[in-house]
Amino acid sequence: MHDEIKSRRAAALKTPTGLGADATKDISAAATTLLADVFALYLKNKNFHWHMSGANFRDYHLLLDEQGDQLFEMTDPLAERVRKLGGTTLRSIGDVSRRQRIQDNDADFVHPHEMLAELREDNGTLVASMRSLHDTCDEYGDVATASLLENWIDEGERRVWFLFEILRGTNR
Template sequence: MSKRSATEIRQSALKTPTSLSSNAVKDISAAMTTALADVFALYLKTKNFHWHMSGPHFRDYHLLLDEQSEQIFAMTDDMAERVRKIGGTTLRSIGQISRQQRILDNDADFVAPDDMLAELRDDNKQLVDSLRELHDLTDEAGDVATTSLIENWIDEGERRVWFLFETLRKG
């Protein structure tokens, strides 16, 4: 009996059985992990703007962003666990999130409320667009469960875009 290295043992311990091809697992896991980095970035930006909201519509905007941040954060566990269910691995650190995120941070000392809402509207739309691309990948691979989850996330994202868009409309 041959001895396996510690690395081989660790790698095999994380290999969840799946009927998806190894290439599909690799591609979907990588794409989902990048999307997860975007979701964490969007979550933190939404909370940042929630914490730093000001102005005459403070309460309404503060509550809207709190609701949206909760919805965004709720995606994270489902995304990461879906990657693990198909036999992949996902995010391990804040550093990895910062290296993989495509949604840009906003570290400005002050952002006007309308600018906050417009930026979040655009970021949510960017996330929806990337989820559509991910949907194509999972659908092509026959990963019905991930595809179904993504459809719900797209719908939730479109709702956030819609609410932010309508909140910004004047008169």
């Protein structure tokens, strides 16, 4: 009985798509892992935003607020894209923690420049992951997911650029 109910539930979430089963599986899995990274980076960004201190507090605080908004704005379209492809996506904070590749930072104090340097590196990692997913989308002809990624790659590169320029000359 349990297997029958489980089978019906899985079938109920199966969304028809023009892409093949391998495309659905590969793109959905990569996009869900990317989504976990986006949530992890969003929360790290907010952590640093909330715990910013020092002479440039206002500028850094506002920058991280803006960057956090960009990251959060990616979450719903990315999760919905996975569902449109016929896949399933994140279900909980625990699911995020099991899938994320972006590392948390739970330190009691992080110097502002260290915060920004860590976010610069994490955003660079996120951009690389988006490029990799874009390649997978190209392989399967998924132009819709690729199109979303292109704008997010550009935003990610902008975040990296801003953080790089702020830290220029600081040895970070």
